[in-house]
Amino acid sequence: MITTDRMAMVDRNAAALGVPRKQLMESSGNAVARAVRERAEEGDRVTLVCGRGNNGGDAMVAARFLEGFDLRVVLLGRPETISTQITRENWAALGAAEVPTETVTDSRSFDLDDPDVVVDAMLGTGVTGALREPEATVAEALNAADATVVAVDVPSGVDADTGAAEGAAVDADAVVTFHDTKPGFDDFDAEVVVEDIGIPDAAETFTGPGDLLSIRRSPGATKGDAGRAFVIGGGPYTGAPALASQAALRAGVDLSFVAVPESVKTPIQSYAEDLIVQPYEGDHLAPDHVDDLVDTAESHDDVVVIGPGLGSHDETVEAAERFLSEFEGRAVVDADALPVIPEVDTDATLVLTPNRKELVELGGPDVDDLRANQAAIADLSAELGHVVLAKAKDDVITDGERTRVCRAGTPGMTVGGTGDTLAGITAAMLATHDPFEAACMAPQINGSAAEAIAGEVGDGLLASDLLDAIPRAVWGDESDE
Numbered sequence: 131m132i133t134t135d136r137m138a139m140v141d142r143n144a145a146a147l148g149v150p151r152k153q154l155m156e157s158s159g160n161a162v163a164r165a166v167r168e169r170a171e172e173g174d175r176v177t178l179v180c181g182r183g184n185n186g187g188d189a190m191v192a193a194r195f196l197e198g199f200d201l202r203v204v205l206l207g208r209p210e211t212i213s214t215q216i217t218r219e220n221w222a223a224l225g226a227a228e229v230p231t232e233t234v235t236d237s238r239s240f241d242l243d244d245p246d247v248v249v250d251a252m253l254g255t256g257v258t259g260a261l262r263e264p265e266a267t268v269a270e271a272l273n274a275a276d277a278t279v280v281a282v283d284v285p286s287g288v289d290a291d292t293g294a295a296e297g298a299a300v301d302a303d304a305v306v307t308f309h310d311t312k313p314g315f316d317d318f319d320a321e322v323v324v325e326d327i328g329i330p331d332a333a334e335t336f337t338g339p340g341d342l343l344s345i346r347r348s349p350g351a352t353k354g355d356a357g358r359a360f361v362i363g364g365g366p367y368t369g370a371p372a373l374a375s376q377a378a379l380r381a382g383v384d385l386s387f388v389a390v391p392e393s394v395k396t397p398i399q400s401y402a403e404d405l406i407v408q409p410y411e412g413d414h415l416a417p418d419h420v421d422d423l424v425d426t427a428e429s430h431d432d433v434v435v436i437g438p439g440l441g442s443h444d445e446t447v448e449a450a451e452r453f454l455s456e457f458e459g460r461a462v463v464d465a466d467a468l469p470v471i472p473e474v475d476t477d478a479t480l481v482l483t484p485n486r487k488e489l490v491e492l493g494g495p496d497v498d499d500l501r502a503n504q505a506a507i508a509d510l511s512a513e514l515g516h517v518v519l520a521k522a523k524d525d526v527i528t529d530g531e532r533t534r535v536c537r538a539g540t541p542g543m544t545v546g547g548t549g550d551t552l553a554g555i556t557a558a559m560l561a562t563h564d565p566f567e568a569a570c571m572a573p574q575i576n577g578s579a580a581e582a583i584a585g586e587v588g589d590g591l592l593a594s595d596l597l598d599a600i601p602r603a604v605w606g607d608e609s610d611e
């Protein structure tokens with residue numbers, strides 16, 4: 131079972147793997163034609179009712195596979211208003227091949243006549259709200275007809291995620307849906323046929339640009355919606371917390387606070403005017419600081435990053451352990467804070483970001499190839515009760531049940547600091563997404579930021595170079611048709 135959002139993700143990831151949607155549409159159309167052939171007799175009248183999106187495009191492809199029948203291809207709307215490039219191309223291909231087509235702009239001028247089989251390709255997963263005209267009237271005509279109705283992907287007017295219809299909807303005899311069945315089909319009377327359309331498993335296994343689609347799908351956000359990051363780090367090191375908090379800002383949080391020892395406040399503030407530095411007394415994190423830090427983070431519902439540059443002073447380790455046992459919000463646990471995890475009893479929602487060495491300290495496998503050992507990492511995640519984002523050339527992301535692999539990135543990323551940018555990006559994603567999704571998105575963003583600038587910086591990459599490239603990795607993908 132797959133939701134429409136995940137389907138869109140997988141579809142985009144397939145395109146990134148070299149299997150573009152037009153190719154998938156050829157498979158969808160072929161599958162629809164097969165379903166029609168199974169339900170029609172030689173010489174039958176087959177009417178394909180096409181909408182202006184890709185659902186309609188599937189039926190336009192099907193038409194090329196059904197030329198032996200008494201075929202009628204109807205487009206609802208003017209050809210100029212076809213909404214996607216690939217459907218426009220498939221419409222043009224019918225014209226060039228001299229397959230007869232009709233267009234209907236007013237439902238009053240549409241006579242369904244008396245077909246044996248009707249293909250409902252008005253609307254698929256792109257439907258929003260109740261069917262408008264002419265679709266609503268045409269849906270009623272289809273329901274009233276004495277014909278076998280084959281719906282493409284989803285009966286038009288039905289929400290594939292819920293099975294509900296806000297207004298008129300097609301009552302199909304069979305639904306040919308693609309890749310996997312949809313949650314809304316559970317209680318359907320119609321026969322549901324699931325067709326493989328050639329989406330490779332890799333489109334689900336590996337993270338890709340599709341994993342980032344949901345970021346751009348929440349327009350109209352107001353200040354504060356994108357969340358706030360609260361980085362607890364620094365002391366012996368100053369660069370790591372500064373990189374993490376700047377990366378969080380570049381990945382979209384509204385505000386980024388850095389809690390650091392007084393002793394390093396000035397250098398950290400001097401790195402970037404965008405950071406809000408909140409100093410605490412002394413030159414390292416200590417148990418006395420913890421109550422204040424927990425109060426501050428919880429009162430603003432901040433997403434915490436704890437670890438970067440903290441060092442391993444005994445008091446710091448004790449403070450990190452105490453922080454995590456008291457804090458009940460969301461946190462990314464990285465670097466020097468990771469060793470306390472096996473000991474700590476916490477109600478917080480955590481994403482752990484160990485490198486290979488830190489993974490071993492957490493009780494994970496001591497291996498070079500994390501991907502080949504993903505089952506052991508999933509077991510560790512289940513045992514700890516937290517999402518694990520284990521970092522290597524191929525990152526492994528797991529919540530114990532689901533496991534994905536991120537291949538994005540460049541050899542230059544072995545330079546110091548790229549883990550700090552990753553921790554900051556993870557916090558930004560965790561502010562608006564579920565922990566496992568956030569942990570899948572973050573390395574995809576960090577890795578593709580590096581890929582985007584590889585041509586300029588090659589192996590001379592600095593973690594600070596990634597900061598400027600992060601926004602494009604997050605919002606720059608415009609291939610969303």
Ligand SMILES: NC(=O)C1=CN([C@@H]2O[C@H](COP(=O)(O)OP(=O)(O)OC[C@H]3O[C@@H](n4cnc5c(N)ncnc54)[C@H](O)[C@@H]3O)[C@@H](O)[C@H]2O)[C@H](O)CC1
Pocket residue numbers: 137141151154155158181182183184185186187188213214252253254255256257258259260261262263265282283284308611
């Ligand atoms: N990987 C896959 O799942 C593939 C699916 N394919 C097919 O593509 C459709 C989804 O296509 P999309 O273009 O996103 O949307 P639709 O065709 O469903 O609809 C868009 C179209 O409809 C208009 N519209 C929206 N709401 C309404 C309404 N309430 N009333 C009237 N009109 C409406 C909107 O303006 C657009 O013009 C999927 O279902 C599959 O069939 C690909 O072919 C292969 C890969």
Ligand SMILES: [K+]
Pocket residue numbers: 185250251252253254281282283284285286
């Ligand atoms: K449909």
